[in-house]
Structures are given as C-alpha cells and as structure tokens.
Amino acid sequence: MSRTLALFVCLALCCSANDGLAQKKKASRKPVTLRGKNAKRSKKKSATKSQKLPALKTVADKQKFLEVIRESMPTRRVSTKIRYLPADLDNSLEYRVGRDSDFAPLIDDERFVRRVHLDLVGRPPSVKVIRDFVADETGSKRAALVNRLMKTEQFARKWARYWKNVIFHESTAPRSRTNPQALENWLTEQFRKGTSWDRIVAELVSAMPVRNKKKKKEKNAWSQKTGQNNFVLAYENKPPLLASQTARLFMGISIQCAECHDHPFDDWKREQFHELAAFFSKGKYYMPGMGNADKKTEMKPRFLLGEQPTVKLTSHQRRVAVAAYLVYNQDNYWFARSFVNRIWNELVGDGFYAVDSLGPDQECLHPSVVNRIAAVFRYRDFDPRWVFRLLTNSRAYQREIRTIEKDEELFTAVRPIRLNADQVKASVLRLTGPDRTIGRDLDREFRADPSLPQRDREGSVQQSLLLMNNATLHRKLNNGRLKKQLVMVKAPRALLNRLYLAVLSRRPTSREISRGLDHLMTVKNRAEAVEDLLWVLVNSTEFLTKR
Amino acid sequence: MRSSREFKMIPSIPTLALDAEVTRRGALGFGLGLSASALLSPLGLHAEQLKREGRSCILVWLAGGPSQMETWDPKPGAPNAGSTKAIRTAVPGLSVAEHWPKLARRIKDVAVVRTMVGKEAAHARGTYHVHTGRRMGGPEKHPNFGAVVAAELGDPGSDLPNFVSIGKTLSSGFLGVKFAPFEVTRAGQLPANVSKGVTAPRLARRLALLKGQDDEFAEAGAKARVVEHRVLYERARRLMASPKLKSFRLDDEPASQQQAYGKSRFGQGLLVARRLIESGVPFVEVRHGGWDMHNSLFQKIEPSSADVDRGVSVLLSDLKNRGRLGQTLVIVAGEFGRTPKINKKTPAPGRDHWARNFNLLLAGGGVRGGRVVGKTSANGQEIVERPVMVEDLFQTLCRVLRIDASKELSPPNGRPLKIVDGGQAISEILG
Numbered sequence: 001m002s003r004t005l006a007l008f009v010c011l012a013l014c015c016s017a018n019d020g021l022a023q024k025k026k027a028s029r030k031p032v033t034l035r036g037k038n039a040k041r042s043k044k045k046s047a048t049k050s051q052k053l054p055a056l057k058t059v060a061d062k063q064k065f066l067e068v069i070r071e072s073m074p075t076r077r078v079s080t081k082i083r084y085l086p087a088d089l090d091n092s093l094e095y096r097v098g099r100d101s102d103f104a105p106l107i108d109d110e111r112f113v114r115r116v117h118l119d120l121v122g123r124p125p126s127v128k129v130i131r132d133f134v135a136d137e138t139g140s141k142r143a144a145l146v147n148r149l150m151k152t153e154q155f156a157r158k159w160a161r162y163w164k165n166v167i168f169h170e171s172t173a174p175r176s177r178t179n180p181q182a183l184e185n186w187l188t189e190q191f192r193k194g195t196s197w198d199r200i201v202a203e204l205v206s207a208m209p210v211r212n213k214k215k216k217k218e219k220n221a222w223s224q225k226t227g228q229n230n231f232v233l234a235y236e237n238k239p240p241l242l243a244s245q246t247a248r249l250f251m252g253i254s255i256q257c258a259e260c261h262d263h264p265f266d267d268w269k270r271e272q273f274h275e276l277a278a279f280f281s282k283g284k285y286y287m288p289g290m291g292n293a294d295k296k297t298e299m300k301p302r303f304l305l306g307e308q309p310t311v312k313l314t315s316h317q318r319r320v321a322v323a324a325y326l327v328y329n330q331d332n333y334w335f336a337r338s339f340v341n342r343i344w345n346e347l348v349g350d351g352f353y354a355v356d357s358l359g360p361d362q363e364c365l366h367p368s369v370v371n372r373i374a375a376v377f378r379y380r381d382f383d384p385r386w387v388f389r390l391l392t393n394s395r396a397y398q399r400e401i402r403t404i405e406k407d408e409e410l411f412t413a414v415r416p417i418r419l420n421a422d423q424v425k426a427s428v429l430r431l432t433g434p435d436r437t438i439g440r441d442l443d444r445e446f447r448a449d450p451s452l453p454q455r456d457r458e459g460s461v462q463q464s465l466l467l468m469n470n471a472t473l474h475r476k477l478n479n480g481r482l483k484k485q486l487v488m489v490k491a492p493r494a495l496l497n498r499l500y501l502a503v504l505s506r507r508p509t510s511r512e513i514s515r516g517l518d519h520l521m522t523v524k525n526r527a528e529a530v531e532d533l534l535w536v537l538v539n540s541t542e543f544l545t546k547r
Numbered sequence: 548m549r550s551s552r553e554f555k556m557i558p559s560i561p562t563l564a565l566d567a568e569v570t571r572r573g574a575l576g577f578g579l580g581l582s583a584s585a586l587l588s589p590l591g592l593h594a595e596q597l598k599r600e601g602r603s604c605i606l607v608w609l610a611g612g613p614s615q616m617e618t619w620d621p622k623p624g625a626p627n628a629g630s631t632k633a634i635r636t637a638v639p640g641l642s643v644a645e646h647w648p649k650l651a652r653r654i655k656d657v658a659v660v661r662t663m664v665g666k667e668a669a670h671a672r673g674t675y676h677v678h679t680g681r682r683m684g685g686p687e688k689h690p691n692f693g694a695v696v697a698a699e700l701g702d703p704g705s706d707l708p709n710f711v712s713i714g715k716t717l718s719s720g721f722l723g724v725k726f727a728p729f730e731v732t733r734a735g736q737l738p739a740n741v742s743k744g745v746t747a748p749r750l751a752r753r754l755a756l757l758k759g760q761d762d763e764f765a766e767a768g769a770k771a772r773v774v775e776h777r778v779l780y781e782r783a784r785r786l787m788a789s790p791k792l793k794s795f796r797l798d799d800e801p802a803s804q805q806q807a808y809g810k811s812r813f814g815q816g817l818l819v820a821r822r823l824i825e826s827g828v829p830f831v832e833v834r835h836g837g838w839d840m841h842n843s844l845f846q847k848i849e850p851s852s853a854d855v856d857r858g859v860s861v862l863l864s865d866l867k868n869r870g871r872l873g874q875t876l877v878i879v880a881g882e883f884g885r886t887p888k889i890n891k892k893t894p895a896p897g898r899d900h901w902a903r904n905f906n907l908l909l910a911g912g913g914v915r916g917g918r919v920v921g922k923t924s925a926n927g928q929e930i931v932e933r934p935v936m937v938e939d940l941f942q943t944l945c946r947v948l949r950i951d952a953s954k955e956l957s958p959p960n961g962r963p964l965k966i967v968d969g970g971q972a973i974s975e976i977l978g
Contacts, residue, residue, distance in 0.1 A: 104768070172671070172683055401768040416769040448724075459775060460724040461708065464783035465740035474744060515759050532749070536756045541776040542764045 056316045059203075065320055066202050069328045084376040086394040089369065093396055096366040097411050104399040104413035109134045111400075111547060112142060114505035116392055118419065118546050119347050120149040122158035123426035127501045146392045150385055153192065159384075160187035161422060162346070165450045167249065171234035178233045179224035186227020197339055197382040198327040201250050204231040206323040208316055239277035239285060247276065247304065250326060252338030252353070255304075275302035279322035282315045305332055330378075337374035340387055344370070347391050349415030349454045350404070365410065401547045417454045417546045421446035424544060431503065431538070432476035441466060441473075459544075467539050477538070478531050486530045492520045495530070503537040600874065602912070602948050603824045604696055606832040607817070607859060607879040608716070611839030612673065614885035614898050615906040615927070617848045619643045619650075620661045622927045627887045629896075630845050638917045646852035649860035650908075655917040656863050656872065657910045658976040662921025662930045663940065665883045665902030670839070673882030673902065678717045680941035680967055687721060687958050692944065693830040694719030694726035695966055699950045700829040701726075706789035707828050713816040714834030721958035728832070734816035735797045741787050754784070794822040807861045809854060817858045821865060824875055838881055841890065844897030855879070863910055876912030876947045881905070887927035904930045907940075912947040913978045920973055938970025946972045 209229040215221035235241035278285035278301035289295030303325040345351030402413035523529035621633040633642040636651035667673040679689035701709025708729035765773040808814035820831040884905030885898035921933040945952035952967040
C-alpha cells in the first residue's frame with residue numbers, strides 16, 4: 001500500500017483537528033466548521049497526479065487502505081489503559097440526573113430474563129429458561145446470560161435486521177436494484193464474527209457497485225446480491241441522498257433540509273451539504289443554483305467537520321476518503337456517539353437525543369455521559385458487543401418501568417416500550433406454532449419506522465382487531481399445544497402459573513391469581529375458561545410491551 | 548427533548564367517557580387532557596362545523612396511467628389516433644373518446660382537466676406525486692391526501708375510520724397510524740378481523756378480565772401504554788359493534804342499484820364508497836387497475852373503460868338523486884398519461900408512459916361541470932393553453948373541500964410543511 005496516499009489522508013485528518021465540538025458558535029449563522037485555530041485550509045487546486053496514487057477500485061484494495069489508516073489511529077495506543085465499567089456509567093448518569101432523584105429499583109430475575117431476551121435475540125424466553133435462570137444462585141448470572149445470548153445466531157440476526165430496516169426505511173430505490181435480504185445476511189455474518197462497527201460502516205459507505213449492463217436488472221446486474229453494496233444501492237448511488245443518509249444513519253445528524261437552502265434550525269449551510277455530496281459523485285459534482293437550477297457551481301469534496309483531501313481524487317478514492325473521514329477521524333466522535341445513542345434508545349426507551357436529528361444546536365441530554373461512552377467505544381475498537389455488554393449490565397438498563405412524562409424523569413426508570421413487529425411475531429408464533437399467514441398479517445400491521453423515537457411509536461386499530469378477532473390466530477391458539485397442556489393441569493394455581501409463564505414470561509401476582517381462580521370456578525367448562533384466559537393475556541398491553 | 552406530538556388529533560370526550568379510568572388519566576394532563584370546554588375551543592368548534600357540512604371526497608384511482616387520447620382528450624383524425632373515435636357529449640364542442648358514452652351524457656356535472664403537467668413517468672413516483680401533491684425523494688414521507696382529509700374533516704370520535712381504501716393505496720406517511728388508510732380488499736365484505744368469533748356475552752366477559760389485567764399493569768408503571776392500548780381497543784370495539792359497519796356490505800342495497808353500478812368489483816366498490824360517505828367517512832379511495840396498457844391497448848381499452856364509465860356515471864347520478872353531489876367531490880385520475888405515439892409492442896401495440904400532459908376528471912362538491920380546462924395540441928404532444936400543475940390541482944381540491952391549504956403539518960423529524968406548497972386553484976371550475 002503506497003505510503004504517499006496513506007500519509008496524505010492522515011495529514012488531512014490531522015490538519016483538520018478541531019478544538020472540540022463544544023465550541024460551536026450558536027449565535028452566528030456562520031458555517032459550522034468546527035475547526036481549531038491551527039487548521040490548515042488546504043486549497044491546492046493543482047490537479048495532482050492521481051495516476052500515482054493507488055486506484056482503490058477493488059473492495060480488497062479499499063479494505064487494505066482503510067486498515068492502514070485504522071492502525072495509525074492514536075486511540076489504539078492507549079486502549080488497554082482505559083477502563084469503563086457499567087458502574088462508572090451508572091455513577092456518572094446518576095450524578096447528572098441528580099442523586100436524590102427518585103430512581104426506580106432494579107427488576108427481578110423474571111423481568112430481566114424476558115427483557116434481555118427480547119432486546120438481544122428478539123424473542124421471549126421459554127418457560128424452562130425462565131425457571132432455570134430464576135433458580136440459579138450464581139451472583140454473576142445476569143452478566144453470564146448476556147454473554148451467552150450475544151454468542152447466538154439470533155443475536156446477530158436480530159441486530160442485522162434492525163440495521164437493514166433502518167437503512168431501507170427511507171429508501172425509494174426500485175426493488176429490482178436492491179436486495180435487502182442480502183444486506184441482512186451480510187450484516188448477520190459480520191455481527192456473528194464480531195466485526196467492529198467501523199469496518200462494517202466503512203465497507204457500506206465505500207462500496208461502489210457498477211451496473212453490469214449485460215445482465216437483467218433483477219439478476220444481480222447491480223451486484224445487489226453482494227450484501228454490503230446495498231446501502232449505496234438503497235439510495236441509488238445518488239450523491240445528495242447518500243450524503244444525507246450517511247449523516248443521518250452514521251452520525252445521527254439531519255442535514256437533508258440543507259440540500260435546498262441553509263438549514264432553518266441548525267447552522268448547516270447549503271455549501272456544506274453539497275460538499276459532502278461531492279464525495280459520492282462519479283465525476284465532478286455541481287451544486288444547483290438556488291433560484292435557477294441551471295446555474296451550477298462546482299463543489300469540491302469537503303467533509304462536514306471540515307476535512308478535505310489535499311489532492312484531487314477519483315470517484316473510488318473519494319468514497320474511501322469519505323469512509324475514512326467518517327470513521328477514523330479521531331475528532332468525529334459523532335460517529336461513535338450515534339451508534340451508542342441508537343442502541344441506548346432501543347434498549348432503555350429514550351436516547352440522549354433523537355436518533356437521527358442531532359444538529360449542532362439540537363439538545364443532547366447529559367452529553368458528558370454519552371460522550372464518554374462514545375469515546376470508550378472507540379478505544380474498544382468499535383466493538384458493538386462492548387456497547388451491549390456495558391448497557392445491559394448497567395443499573396440504567398435494569399430499572400423497573402415507569403411512565404415517564406417529564407424530561408427530569410428520564411433515566412430514573414426505564415420507559416415501557418412497545419415491541420416491534422419481529423418481537424410481536426416471535427411472541428405470537430411461539431404460542432400458535434409457525435404459520436405463514438399469521439406471520440404475514442402481523443408483519444403488515446405492526447411494521448413501523450425503526451428510527452422513530454419510542455415515545456412516538458403508535459398502534460393502530462387494525463393491530464387491535466387482529467389480536468382480538470383473527471380467526472386463524474385464535475383457532476391455532478385454541479388448538480395448540482399450550483392450551484392442551486393447560487387444560488390437563490388439575491390444580492388451578494399451577495395452571496395459572498404455567499399460563500403466565502408461557503405467555504408473559506412471569507409468574508402471576510396474587511391479584512391475578514385471585515381473578516384467575518375466580519374465572520376458572522365461574523366458567524364450568526375448563527377448555528372454555530382457558531381459552532378466555534389465553535385471549536386476555538394475548539390482548540393485554542403487557543404482551544405487546546417490553547417491561 | 549420535546550415531544551413531537553404536535554399533530555395528534557385530540558379524541559373527543561364521548562370516546563373517553565366510556566372508561567372512567569381513562570378520563571381521570573386525562574385530567575393528569577397526559578396528552579388526552581381534556582375537559583368539556585375543549586370542545587368549545589376554536590379547533591373543536593371548527594371541526595364540528597366542518598363535520599356538519601359533511602364534505603367528503605371519493606377518489607377513483609385508475610392505476611397504471613390511463614391514456615388521455617383514449618379517455619377524455621381524443622384526437623380523432625390525428626396520425627396517432629389509432630382506432631379511437633370521438634363522440635359528442637351533452638355539451639357542444641366537448642368530445643370524449645368513444646368508450647365513454649355514459650359519462651358523455653353526464654358531462655354537465657363533470658369538469659375535464661386536459662392539461663395536467665406531470666413530472667414523473669414511473670409508477671411509484673407518479674402515484675406518490677398525484678397522491679401527496681409532492682415529489683418523492685426526500686426524507687419525509689408525505690401523507691396521502693386521504694390522510695390529510697381524514698385529519699382535517701374527520702370526526703375523531705367516529706366509529707368508522709376516516710380514510711378507507713378499497714384496494715391498496717399510499718400510506719399516511721408522517722401523519723401516522725391515526726390517519727392511516729383502512730384498507731379493504733374486497734368491496735361488499737366486511738373489513739378483516741371485525742367479526743368477534745365468540746358470543747357477545749363471552750366477549751364482554753373477556754373484556755372485563757382484560758380491564759383488570761391492564762389496570763394492574765398500569766399500576767406497575769405502564770400507565771401511558773395502557774391508556775393508548777385502551778383507546779385503540781375502544782375504537783376497535785366500537786367499529787366491531789358499529790351499526791355503520793353494514794356500510795361495507797351491500798345486503799340492504801336494492802338489487803337494482805347493485806346492478807346499475809355493475810357487478811364487477813369496481814362497481815361494487817363505488818357503491819360501498821357512496822355508502823361509506825353517507826355514514827360519515829370523509830375520504831374513500833377506490834382503485835381500478837389495468838391501465839398500464841403498453842400493449843394491446845386498443846383491445847383492452849373498451850372493457851376497462853366500460854367498467855369505469857358505467858360506475859362513475861351511476862355514482863354521480865346516485866349522489867345527485869340523494870342530494871349529496873354538492874358536498875361530495877369525485878376525482879377520477881391516474882398517475883400519468885400515455886404516449887401520443889403508438890408503440891410497436893406485441894401481440895398488439897399500445898402506448899407507453901407519458902407525463903408531459905395527462906388528464907383527469909373532477910365532479911361534485913360545487914365544481915362547475917360541463918367544461919374543459921386547458922387545451923393540448925392537435926397531435927396531443929404538447930400543452931397549448933392553460934397548463935395545470937399538481938400543486939394547482941391540490942389547491943383546487945382543498946378549496947372544494949374547504950380545507951385550509953396553507954395550514955402547516957408537523958412531521959416528527961422535519962420542518963413544518965404546508966398542506967399544499969404553492970399553486971393556484973383552478974378558478975374556472977370553482978363556484
């Protein structure tokens with residue numbers, strides 16, 4: 001790998017060192033440069049000999065080059081000395097929230113095992129797993145369970161599916177050009193192997209699939225079967241879309257408004273948007289004029305934080321450059337932070353900021369906490385498992401649920417979260433047995449935007465109707481194995497125990513037992529009574545909630 | 548962090564009063580916080596007024612892009628006319644293609660817009676444009692116009708959903724599930740999952756148990772979720788029990804009416820749409836497919852047109868007889884038009900996508916019928932007079948339905964958007 005190219009990119013990265021994101025000028029409307037006083041604004045327009053630099057056309061070359069940059073990151077030298085434990089997270093968060101706030105207690109084992117199963121593997125635990133976990137006397141059993149679950153295929157697939165849904169949700173590309181399943185499979189493989197997040201994103205962003213004109217569209221003409229091409233394909237290789245989606249998904253910044261005019265809420269200027277888009281174009285990139293679309297201005301690529309290649313690059317090189325600036329710039333901790341914030345949002349119910357709306361002026365809660373986690377995430381080589389392990393072992397994650405109405409209450413408890421479509425499907429099909437029609441109906445009614453903040457997610461009347469009345473669902477439920485098992489249990493208490501464990505993954509409370517006993521006595525027909533109780537639990541709010 | 552609930556419609560009191568628990572919740576100020584005085588607030592009163600006016604809209608969606616030269620802008624004698632002849636209508640000087648005789652007789656109720664300017668010649672993009680008034684491609688998922696109408700004109704306490712679609716349609720975008728289209732696959736049947744499957748007493752028993760179950764969960768810290776869940780279940784239950792559910796079926800519709808609309812799915816769909824409108828649903832879309840006639844156009848056009856010709860004419864006369872035509876806007880449109888030049892496809896030629904100029908029909912709601920808006924050239928390839936942009940169309944629709952087009956909607960993560968951006972209503976056809 002040529003030292004020249006490696007050096008120049010490193011130089012460019014170092015030269016654009018800024019003195020901290022905290023120094024954004026809020027009052028003025030000057031462009032957000034986030035650069036320090038010593039930054040060298042390199043304006044070399046000399047068409048340097050791109051022929052001398054490696055072409056970086058193949059995926060292998062790109063990866064090799066990115067590895068070189070990775071090795072040179074200063075964070076790698078100190079990583080072993082940095083320790084950050086769940087207790088550290090909790091101490092700093094509790095300090096920020098206020099030590100005398102009313103913190104909810106930690107959940108019991110039953111609730112923990114259900115919560116962590118739904119979060120890590122996307123499905124509730126079996127009755128046996130619950131019983132074994134509760135009976136286990138080991139002090140570190142919660143941490144051990146987390147480690148066990150993270151080694152499963154289901155963990156990899158669940159989170160691969162999450163990111164696939166997130167990437168594709170705003171995609172308007174024709175279906176003949178993309179292959180979301182291939183993306184999911186590739187991501188599953190990466191999560192299974194434990195590939196670091198920086199490598200995953202760098203590959204997604206630097207991909208440059210080229211259309212094979214000889215092939216028909218659907219037959220992989222766009223190389224869509226190669227999973228990692230699908231981020232770029234989802235946005236049709238269009239520079240403005242790739243710019244706004246890269247910023248949204250991997251930095252947690254919403255800049256799409258700035259495509260047409262200076263951002264109304266934040267300090268992003270049109271030029272900055274188009275300078276970012278310039279990284280993704282095939283040849284020269286032109287920003288259309290404001291009033292008159294014909295009046296075009298050529299834009300040179302410049303990253304949002306100010307980094308700029310000092311030499312002229314080909315389109316392949318530019319893709320690698322933008323991936324490098326995104327992922328390996330030691331000052332771009334928005335990259336690390338947006339990943340942390342998303343996972344936090346999914347697990348705890350509230351992020352530190354809305355997952356894809358952070359601009360320089362947007363509110364961020366407890367920045368010191370999320371910044372610290374993001375920083376350590378980098379020291380840990382962007383290991384996603386580290387983030388999951390940190391969060392799931394913290395008190396912040398393990399608190400009981402509570403309705404959170406005011407911002408002051410955030411993080412004193414966990415927000416009860418509505419399950420997503422995959423979790424609902426897994427929960428229902430576990431009770432009915434696998435069924436394509438039910439799966440498809442559930443998918444249609446429960447699928448929603450994965451980036452929407454938890455508190456804004458809503459149900460629909462059709463979801464309720466489905467769970468209340470769907471003939472196939474209830475027929476399968478009423479003829480299924482669980483119902484038969486329950487009907488055979490003679491002792492009513494044992495029946496109720498088994499029912500609640502199977503459907504809600506916990507034992508019933510005393511009031512639930514008393515209501516249940518009452519029902520079992522009133523309705524003489526045992527089968528009928530059990531059907532009623534099954535119906536009630538499947539239609540309960542709790543069944544659709546992560547608590 | 549601000550809650551982005553700006554555009555949530557406030558459910559009216561009657562809904563919530565059914566559950567005392569929920570009204571107490573309301574008093575705690577969680578999103579549903581209401582008192583009787585809320586109904587007298589400007590928003591509440593305005594919504595009530597509009598509801599009383601009963602303005603509503605039926606969109607007949609011709610999916611695929613109907614050819615303008617074979618529908619309402621014929622060019623007989625032009626080299627590209629193919630075999631399509633023109634026929635006279637009840638208005639002298641106004642011709643339509645030969646396959647539309649019934650509409651020709653009813654033309655006095657119909658305004659023909661011949662010069663719609665399209666920008667999108669791909670199905671998904673064109674459908675998005677004509678359904679939302681905006682071009683596809685930004686981060687925002689703009690709402691289907693039906694969702695906007697449901698939000699602006701619908702009674703939030705209604706038993707029936709305020710936006711019904713017979714056939715699939717575009718989603719409500721950022722307006723969310725509250726105004727999502729309630730899709731029905733087949734007209735004449737009840738929507739999916741509304742039959743309770745058990746006896747009424749048993750359902751009541753189950754719901755009572757459910758209440759106890761959820762009450763306890765609310766106490767355990769999930770109050771907000773339980774409240775939301777209950778609101779949805781209440782709406783579902785009301786829909787299931789609603790006497791208006793029969794609007795989805797045709798049992799009590801005289802056989803002669805069913806015959807008149809036509810026994811096809813589309814015809815039945817229009818009849819159901821009329822019934823739903825009369826039950827208070829402000830927006831119903833009825834889909835008619837098969838208009839993407841790249842090949843065998845001249846063979847396919849007759850049966851396709853016959854269905855729509857009959858259905859729409861009968862719908863208009865039915866609405867008129869029932870005194871509802873003045874408050875019901877009927878739109879007949881597709882996503883774009885078709886090329887004036889005939890292609891060479893096999894087994895028989897047809898026309899391809901053409902967005903430069905396409906046509907659509909507007910009727911009812913006070914629209915002045917019997918007139919043409921715009922003029923295309925003799926060979927149909929250009930607009931000669933009076934181009935109409937999609938924004939102009941949407942301004943017109945808002946004007947007819949008495950919706951304030953400049954009102955701003957708030958997408959959860961984006962900047963506020965007006966219902967219609969720019970454009971001017973087509974004054975020639977407005978009363």
